Amino acid sequence: MSGTTSASLAGVKRKRDPSKPERRGSKSKSRRKSPSEDGDDGDDGNDVQAHIVQLEAQILESRRHYNNIATLLKLANQPEAENEGPILAAVALCRVFSRLLVAGDMVKSKGMGEAEEVIVSWLKERYRELLDVLLDNFLRSEQPPKQSVALTLVMRLVKEESQARKDFNIKNGPLSRLIQVLLSLPVDDINREEFAEKYFKQFDDIRYYTFQTIKDLLDSELDITTRQLVAANSMSLLSTLGQVPKSKADIQNFYIEPQAKSPIPSLQAYKEKAQAAWLATMRAGLSKEQRKSILSTFSYQIAPWFQQPEILSDFLTDSYNVGGATSLLALSGLYYLISEKNLDYPSFYLKLYSLLDEGLLHSKHRSRFFRLLDTFMSSTHLPAVLVASFIKRLSRLALHGPPAGVVVVIPWVYNMFKLHPVCTFMMHREIRDPAFQEELEEEGMDDPFDMEELDPMVTDAIESSVWELEALQEHYHPNVATLAKIISEQFTKRSYNLEDFLDHSYTALLDVELNRDLKKEPEVEFEIPKHIYTAEEGPGLNPLGQLLTQVIEAR
Template sequence: MPAPTVGATSSKKRKSLKESVVPSSKRRVVAEDDSADVMAEVSRLEEQIAESRKYYNNIAKLISMLNVDKNAVNPNLAVAVSLCRVFSRLIAGGDLTETNRAAENEKIIAAWLKERCREYQKALSAILRESDTSAKLTALTLCMRMINERATHMPGEDTQVWLSGLFKNIIEAVVEAGDDETLRSEFIEKFAKAYEDVRYYTFVQIADIAQTERSTETLSILISMLSACDAAPSPEHEFKTFYVKSSKKNKKLVSVNSHKKRAQDAWLAVLQNNISESQRKTLLRIMVHNIEPWFSRPELLMDFLTDSYNVGGATSLLALSGLFYLIQEKNLDYPQFYQKLYSLLDPDLLHSKHRSRFFRLMNTFLASTHLPAALIASFMKRLARLALTAPPAAIVVIVPFIYNLLKTHPTCTLMLHRVVRDEETKAELEAEGMDDPFDAEEPDPTRTNAIGSSLWEIHSLQHHYHPNVAAIARIISEQFTKQFYNLEDFLDYTYQGMVQAELGTEEKPMKRIPVIEYHIPKRIFTNRLLEEDGGVDTAPGSLVRGLWDFP
């Protein structure tokens, strides 16, 4: 048999390729037709299920059409919505409920339907974890609809569905979503903040998740979810907004103490996990307003706050407000409180972004007139000493702060001016001066002997290069006619604000001509003398040339 020629073969191939090419417009029409056929098939299967039990096998067909067998990247959302309607009707009709009086075949059908319902819920959970954002939002709505139907129409599952069923999978998927902030915000805004029963069980699930050691990213998500929930309810709060109507009958869900207990457990589980330093600071910032109101027993925060207070630096500053709340409201015994507060006064504090917050708190801590004069004197002296090297924005807070302390504790005013009546001692002091008795290295503020010293540092600040600082330092040398200074007027000073204040004012005439370099030197870095100098090196800059050898 003769073999076919090469030309005939290639021609035949080209013809087949040409026939296989389909225009894009036709492909689009074909795809739309296929989609329409699928929708028609889904509607037909759903209608048959509603007609008779003999079509219950259509449920298995619809589940297979979800397209989530291997992964849930491209699910068929139309099928997911259709199945939600199917199971909602079946649950409302009691077809998934097994009763003891039912016939054996009825029990078998109910068990089979329950198994298909579990498959469907598992598919929705997979979509929540693996699909794109749009599909996740749809799956979230369908999941919550299923929870509502099961909790409403299936006796005995009203609590189980929240604690160990579909809702647990929802919270885990929301937490594991990672950077998908859209899904998280959708759940918080649409469900957790809107419905009190959803928020209650969200606290339960977060507490369960945080019981085991979690990654830093997961803990950050849990913190954001907890802090995004509404503020703690007041004792007179009435619970009215429930996602599931049957929740009104649950005594725990209408109890303020029960809600606070669940939130308290969730926060404690997070606080006791392996939180990072940045997360610790975040928690301390929101401690007073977002965390402590949820605690029926705030003393449970004692370990966390005292550990944070002992860390030092900015962490200690942030822990101050929460710790003082426990001391003031819950009678927490912290005997070393003022000693620790005194240790926080270091040069870094005056450059910290939390400086304003610290001065507000310290103003509260030192407001009592029953504090020892030696203690107050130590704080004033320590602040005055730090002011010598502090930025101007911090000095303008320190001086009014010391002024207010002197007004509150007049016993310490002897630090401003001491009268030496012994002429011999007075002459000796004028001739030789004296050592400052203040012990700057002593950690105990009651033993620094600051009360025997003076505030000479404030006198030095009266000659500060910045005119605002020098002007405000002079209030210590004047009569104390003003009752108190409002610290809030000085706490927001910054370099930028000072510069803008100077640049924003109209040009003022100079009272004194500033000293400037008016003689332009002929040489700075060389020793070669010009002939017109007569061989004499008299030009400015000779000092620089004398310190280094330049070629």
């Protein structure tokens, strides 16, 4: 319906009063000057603002000026405006429709005349146009002011509409459409962060309907590129959530005040929505980095939202079998299911042993792995041959590891010897047969440990020794050499706190050495020669000069 028709229905048609003189100059005076005419952009901006304020005031004054709504929509829909006109027009329209919603002027009622129904329908159509401008033009524009204003205005309209209409359904309202647009924006878009900080993390009902929208959108027909984009944005949005409610009493913070009953029926329904959103996101296809991101926060941020976390056991075991950093990150999730949900995974230690490879001590997830490994190996019911294999393999890897990784292995081995005394044979085993002892002293022996064996139960590590740790006592780094000597001393210390060694790095170790207070000056083990090529005494060349001469002659 056109604006002219609606205005006539509202009785807006006006006639000139013949008793009043004609205002010939009114049209020219009311015409706004362009910046090129007066050369002042600031005045033009003030004219636009004054014009918008006037249009808004007229709308709120009388129905006869409802046509101003179409004018404001036209101003707000200007694609490349150099002033703040579109933003000011959108804000004015938001205030107008907020008052119309509160006054009930946008709701059809019984006994309403045909003309009134036409006006209500026209207002609803203009309201939908405003939402189109905010969601399609403002929120998708490249101008941050427009984007921020759009998010704020749409959320305000959500609240006003929910309070004004008894039949309001949030799923079919502007909130669901807003979330869909936010999920379809580029990955680095800041509007999603603003939505998460102001609404998604603050209000339970916004979270509840966001969960539902994510699932519905990912279950719909989307092309591969769009589905991957929506999945990535959904994961970043869901990952912003921290604490998980533990009871219905924790679900009390609502953006939309419930009129009769709570919009969230129960804690179980709340978690089911979150679980469905996470599952839809995971099934949409994850990249390697996204999988790592989920695994790194699974046990404390994702699993508590699931009613049955066991349904993710396949996802975790598949990730565990990938190898490398992905397997290291999957450890905590699997341990959570084994310890909390009684997941049966018989080959857990077999797979854990396979993770002890050459890249472990160089990995950026080294600290995380050793924290988990310390937990996994803390049980005193583990077979001694299994524990010995882990001790031996890590000791062998320490020979080629960086100092920051070696200083973690040594105290961990010490703790394992204290926790599993049977394995101390690997440090000291007496030979009772004199003939065999003499043979060993003369010929030595091959290390019975099989480094290539994948099964830790048959590596024969318990028959070997930790000669690698004794070799580390001659390490080039003084901290490593000193720490390795604890294996040769009495085990008077109950255990080491592994946390004191996990966060070491090359920089930290170097800073310790550079900032160490020297009790005496270091000894210089050579004399600085007075001559480089010639002999110190008498004519002729020194060995270096003679060597250089031979090289020159050979060429």
